[in-house]
Amino acid sequence: xxxxxxxxxxxxxxxxxxxxxxxxxxxxxxxxxxxxxxxxxxxxxxxxxxxxxxxxxxxxxxxxxxxxxxxxxxxxxxxxxxxxxxxxxxxxxxxxxxxxxxxxxxxxxxxxxxxxxxxxxxxxxxxxxxxxxxxxxxxxxxxxxxxxxxxxxxxxxxxxxxxxxxxxxxxxxxxxxxxxxxxxxxxxxxxxxxxxxxxxxxxxxxxxxxxxxxxxxxxxxxxxxxxxxxxxxxxxxxxxxxxxxxxxxxxxxxxxxxxxxxxxxxxxxxxxxxxxxxxxxxxxxxxxxxxxxxxxxxxxxxxxxxxxxxxxxxxxxxxxxxxxxxxxxxxxx
Amino acid sequence: xxxxxxxxxxxxxxxxxxxxxxxxxxxxxxxxxxxxxxxxxxxxxxxxxxxxxxxxxxxxxxxxxxxxxxxxxxxxxxxxxxxxxxxxxxxxxxxxxxxxxxxxxxxxxxxxxxxxxxxxxxxxxxxxxxxxxxxxxxxxxxxxxxxxxxxxxxxxxxxxxxxxxxxxxxxxxxxxxxxxxxxxxxxxxxxxxxxxxxxxxxxxxxxxxxxxxxxxxxxxxxxxxxxxxxxxxxxxxxxxxxxxxxxxxxxxxxxxxxxxxxxxxxxxxxxxxxxxxxxxxxxxxxxxxxxxxxxxxxxxxxxxxxxxxxxxxxxxxxxxxxxxxxxxxxxxx
DNA sequence: TTGTAGGCGTTATCAC
DNA sequence: GTGATAACGCCTACAA
Numbered sequence: 001x002x003x004x005x006x007x008x009x010x011x012x013x014x015x016x017x018x019x020x021x022x023x024x025x026x027x028x029x030x031x032x033x034x035x036x037x038x039x040x041x042x043x044x045x046x047x048x049x050x051x052x053x054x055x056x057x058x059x060x061x062x063x064x065x066x067x068x069x070x071x072x073x074x075x076x077x078x079x080x081x082x083x084x085x086x087x088x089x090x091x092x093x094x095x096x097x098x099x100x101x102x103x104x105x106x107x108x109x110x111x112x113x114x115x116x117x118x119x120x121x122x123x124x125x126x127x128x129x130x131x132x133x134x135x136x137x138x139x140x141x142x143x144x145x146x147x148x149x150x151x152x153x154x155x156x157x158x159x160x161x162x163x164x165x166x167x168x169x170x171x172x173x174x175x176x177x178x179x180x181x182x183x184x185x186x187x188x189x190x191x192x193x194x195x196x197x198x199x200x201x202x203x204x205x206x207x208x209x210x211x212x213x214x215x216x217x218x219x220x221x222x223x224x225x226x227x228x229x230x231x232x233x234x235x236x237x238x239x240x241x242x243x244x245x246x247x248x249x250x251x252x253x254x255x256x257x258x259x260x261x262x263x264x265x266x267x268x269x270x271x272x273x274x275x276x277x278x279x280x281x282x283x284x285x286x287x288x289x290x291x292x293x294x295x296x297x298x299x300x301x302x303x304x305x306x307x308x309x310x311x312x313x314x315x316x317x318x319x320x321x322x323x324x325x326x327x328x329x330x331x332x333x
Numbered sequence: 334x335x336x337x338x339x340x341x342x343x344x345x346x347x348x349x350x351x352x353x354x355x356x357x358x359x360x361x362x363x364x365x366x367x368x369x370x371x372x373x374x375x376x377x378x379x380x381x382x383x384x385x386x387x388x389x390x391x392x393x394x395x396x397x398x399x400x401x402x403x404x405x406x407x408x409x410x411x412x413x414x415x416x417x418x419x420x421x422x423x424x425x426x427x428x429x430x431x432x433x434x435x436x437x438x439x440x441x442x443x444x445x446x447x448x449x450x451x452x453x454x455x456x457x458x459x460x461x462x463x464x465x466x467x468x469x470x471x472x473x474x475x476x477x478x479x480x481x482x483x484x485x486x487x488x489x490x491x492x493x494x495x496x497x498x499x500x501x502x503x504x505x506x507x508x509x510x511x512x513x514x515x516x517x518x519x520x521x522x523x524x525x526x527x528x529x530x531x532x533x534x535x536x537x538x539x540x541x542x543x544x545x546x547x548x549x550x551x552x553x554x555x556x557x558x559x560x561x562x563x564x565x566x567x568x569x570x571x572x573x574x575x576x577x578x579x580x581x582x583x584x585x586x587x588x589x590x591x592x593x594x595x596x597x598x599x600x601x602x603x604x605x606x607x608x609x610x611x612x613x614x615x616x617x618x619x620x621x622x623x624x625x626x627x628x629x630x631x632x633x634x635x636x637x638x639x640x641x642x643x644x645x646x647x648x649x650x651x652x653x654x655x656x657x658x659x660x661x662x663x664x665x666x
Numbered sequence: 667t668t669g670t671a672g673g674c675g676t677t678a679t680c681a682c
Numbered sequence: 683g684t685g686a687t688a689a690c691g692c693c694t695a696c697a698a
Contacts, residue, residue, distance in 0.1 A: 002691055013669045018693060026667055045445045049385035050691035053674050058382065058446070060425070067411065071612065074407035078400065081428050090446060092393070093426045095414050113391070113423060114381045224615050253616045260618065279404065282557050283586045283616040285593065335675055346685040351677060359683055383675030386690050670697075679688080 001044050010038040021046055052114070060090045061306070062110035064103070065121040068095050071249075071278040072295065076121045076148060079299035087307055089116070098124060104135040117143045117306055123150040123161075123192035144309045146302050149293075150192045151318060158309065160302045160319045162293035164193045167323035168200030169207075171245055171273045171291060174325070176208045178333045180243045180271055183210075184234075185217050186227075186255070187247035197247050197275070215239050220251075227254035228261060235262065242270060249274040253284050256330065272330040286329030293323045334377050343371040354379055385447070393423045394639070395443035397436070398454040401428050404582075404611040405628065409454045409481060412632035420640055422449070431457060437468040450476045450639055456483040456494075456525035477642045479635050482626075483525045484651060491642065493635045493652045495626035497526045500656035501533030502540075504578055504606045504624060507658070509541045511666045513575045513604055516543075517567075518550050519560075519588070520580035530580050530608070548572050553584075560587030561594060568595065576604040582613040582623055589617050589663070605663040619662030626656045 003021075007014045012031055019027050020035040027035075038044075052058040061084055065073045081091045094110055096103045103125060110118060118139055126147070127133050133152055139145050140156040147159035168185075175183055185201040187194055198217065205212055216239075220230045231244075231254065246252040252274030256266065264270045266286055274281055274290035281288035301319055308315045327333070336354075340347045345364060352360050353368040360368075371377075385391040394417050398406045414424045427443055429436045436458060443451060451472055459480070460466050466485055472478050473489040480492035501518075508516055518534040520527055531550065538545055549572075553563045564577075564587065577588040585607030589599065597603045599619055607614055607623035614621035634652055641648045660666070 003693095004691080014692080015669060015694080016667085019668090022693080024694095028667065031667085047386070047691050048445060048447045049382055049389070049391065050674090051693080052382035053380070053386050053676085053691080054693050056382070056674080063426075068401070068414065069404075069408045069411035071402075071404060071407070074404070074410075075402045077407075077410075077426070078402035078428060081401065081426055085427070090425050090427075092423050093396075093410070093414055094418070094423075095411060112378050112381060250612075256618070279583075280612065280616045283613045285589070285618040337675080347676085348678085348685060348687095349683085352684090355677080357677095361683065364683085380675050383690090384677075386675080386692085387677045389690080668698085670695105672693105672695090674692090676690085677688105680686085682683105682685080 001042055002047065006035065006038055006042065006044050009042065010035045056114070057116050058090075058114070059088055060092055060113075060115050062092050062094060062107075062113070062115040062118040063121065064094045064096055064107065064110065064118065064125070066096055066098050066124050068093060071280060072276040073121055075278070075295045076299055079296050080119060080121070080148075080303060083300055083303035087303065100127065100132060107135055107139055111139055111142055115143065116310070117146060119146040119148060119302060119306070120150060121148045123147075123194065124189065126150040126152055126192040128190065128192075128195070144306060146306050148298055148302050153317070158302075158305050158315060158317055158319075160298050160305060161193070161321075162298060163320050163322050164293070165196040165200040165203070167275075167291045167293065167325070168197045168245065169204045170200075170323075171325055172201050172204035173208070174333050175243050175245070175271055175273070175331070176204065176210065178271075178331075181210055182241045183216065183243045183245060184239070184241040185245050185247075186231075186251050187217075187219055188221050188251065189219070189247075194247060201245065216241065224250060224254045224257060227251055228257040231255060231258040232261065243272070244270065245273045247275050249276050249278045249280040249288060249290055252288050252290065252330070253280050256284050256286070256288070266330050267332045271332060273325070274330075277326050281326070281328065289328045289331040290326050291323050292326045294321050297321055334375055335380065339368065339371055339375065339377050342375065343368045389447070390449050391423075391447070392421055393425055393446075393448050395425050395427060395446070395448035395451040396454065397427045397429055397440065397443065397451065397458070399429055399431050399457050401426060404613060405609040406454055408611070408628045409632055412629050413452060413454070413481075413636060416633055416636035420636065433460065433465060440468050440472055444472055444475055448476065449643070450479060452479040452481060452635060452639070453483060454481045456480075456527065457522065459483040459485055459525040461523065461528075477639060479639050481631055481635050486650070491635075491638050491648060491650055491652075493631050493638060494526070494654075495631060496653050496655050497626070498529040498533040498536070500608075500624045500626065500658070501530045501578065502537045503533075503656075504658055505534050505537035506541070507666050508576045508578070508604055508606070508664070509537065509543065511604075511664075514543055515574045516549065516576045516578060517572070517574040518578050518580075519564075519584050520550075520552055521554050521584065522552070522580075527580060534578065549574065557583060557587045557590065560584055561590040564588060564591040565594065575602070576606070578606045580608050582607040582609050582611045582621060585621050585623065585663070586613050586617050589619070589621070599663050600665045604665060606658070607663075610659050614659070614661065622661045622664040623659050624656050625659045627654050630654055
């Protein structure tokens, strides 16, 4: 069932059928109705591949993220998909894991499918060594590249992010102002935003004349229970702290488990601040004070930016939102 | 840059170029190398739309789910995408929400994009009133339909599910055998698997000669805190229970919050069993005993079933796995 | 307002 | 082993 069959059945040319389908210019109401009724009768649907071939687009955006089951990234995917669909775009999802080689491979693959743009969720895509970002620059030569919570300077690259530096700076400052000085900063990785968060911690400590100790800046990746074990080990090794600020809610949940295991009471003896304000922050006990970095806002903005890029509007290459801190029960302020 | 440009530069015909690209039949090693080097030089990538038009496939599967930010569904999406990609298929994600009209609309939309198959995650797509499932039967006339945790009988419809009935039956029986008789069953919806779970509860109670009270079968949808409020209200209204079995981990987390609020100790005074064994089960305190309904297994099986359908292998229309109960700290057994 | 014809870039079927 | 050439189904100048 194609446009020829319809044209034959309706007694018009394929051009007219096409015009009706695309609601385009001047077609007599009468012929239009005729065609529509035939289309209805035969249950005809235009072939998206043929259309794609001609128009060189299938209205599809590639969404890449390391791991769609991470609650924070899952949220982002949800909002992005919703916004894109509202603009008549489909989303091809691609979970890359955290390896550079796989990211490169999958980004190429996505481009070979001729997506109209690519959205990279999370700063894990930006490598510290800039020459490893070549795959992103390469992509930007073909389609617009949208970075969510990452930043890279380049033509056709647009980034929307949250001010992670300031967020951690504020969180740490709040703790210090409430009289807590021994603050451990626990993080997953030194991705683009990972570095900004760490710098926020450093700056806040320094600004308040507190010594920056290596032992207070700990990187760890593992399950919730492995992370708990890591903290127990730290304590055994004599590292003392009255607060833990983390780069991710799951690390903060681990911190709560750690406190439980040691009979340390929260927040009187230990304050904890998470990051992302994900569902995990509400599941734990006590409920977690967490930085809300505005995923929904970021996603809405990203898609809106992309649509404006498609329209050739003048679009800023970088947009930044400030974060909020959602106070719950793991802090005293 | 298309196949003509390459053929010209390599001094061969487009047919030969095509053969080289697709690694197909007899091409001299020499001409093959010649073509490959030209392709390399020009950085040529075949046009996926044109290929799609000819082959009538772009190796793409539509994945539908009500809400990709739900931790359980997010897991499923992750595993499905991974398995599909291993089989050289892309995934178009489509979050439909819970409204029938939207599900219908989006399923049609997906089909109009000419996906090779559709995977529906979760039993929310199966309507109790079978005539409302017409949209699924319609879809199955065009492409294979894979149901994950749902069941519908029909040609070209394949379902992979977890034995929810037995899982709840076993969970409730375990409680009863440990001496607990006042068991509240709390659930979100009466979807296909929702009904099976409820029936599992009923059967277990009946099998142990316990009265089936309406007040012990409660349906509620809301946030974690709203659900906590609902349980508090139930208690105020005089409903007494020593255990809460839920259809979803988030409900179980709410139950924990409820117990906390009433100073009821877990599990000595109140046992709680969740469902899905999602990340939430490990975040809460005490950690949640939860039914593991094997998402990863379900996803692997679903994709493998689909691939066999594509090969025209003989494939069973229905596959069912049994669930496990993961014992943590909210139960005494 | 409507129709004709060419182009989009492949793959596949023939001949040679 | 390789090369013409016809689909695949749509959109869109251009012509009528």
